[in-house]
Amino acid sequence: MSDEAATVMVDGIAVTRIAMLSDNYAWLLRETASGMVAMIDPAEVAPAQAVIDQAGGRLDFVLLTHHHDDHIAGAAALVAQYGAKLVGNAADAARLPALDVAMQPGDVMGFGDTEIRMMESSGHTIGHVAYVIGRRIAAVGDTLFSLGCGRMFEGNPAQFYASLGRIAALPADTLLLCGHEYTKGNVGFALSVEPENAALRARAAEVEALRARGAATLPVRLSDELATNPFLRARSADEFGRLRAAKDRF
């Protein structure tokens, strides 16, 4: 799926993509039944404020996936302005702004009538987490991109492969909220791995057309990534490690 609209509805949750910096995305989640609002990984304050204020001026939670500046730099100011609670991985708290809710992978928090589950996803960094929101939304930060994955800055192939496996095991119609618009840049390597993959070729053409008119390629359905993403299609940690190293040189 490639939805050009900034907002899509999934199971009573409005998911809004917010472009930040040169190629980052923060994500705003609004549970329509309760009116509760959460934001994932705000790198900047002003673009977040604009969307929050348009949605009613409420922000209950800011959820952080990992410690990199381009995912956390706007968090403290937004928390202070709106009285939100900052949520992150207790194990990485020393590298995150002061957490109000320090969770561990596997922990669940309430978000109106919806549950948000923190999921271990180390590999890009150690202590990276994803958030599974309800049954069919997952904010995956820099673990998984469309047609690619994050660089392995701190983790090892076994960790990263296990993290991708946890994402792959989610329901196939899960909507993936990724941290960067890297899709077009990922096309060439993916095609070099599986040049005959028809689903990948179709996605490559779609991405080319979307980017040619400045449209976003995200969010994306897990089922589409399972059919096209070479890192998600790796069948062992060794194969994943070889692909990740080859992509770094590509």
Ligand SMILES: [Zn+2]
């Ligand atoms: Zn990062």
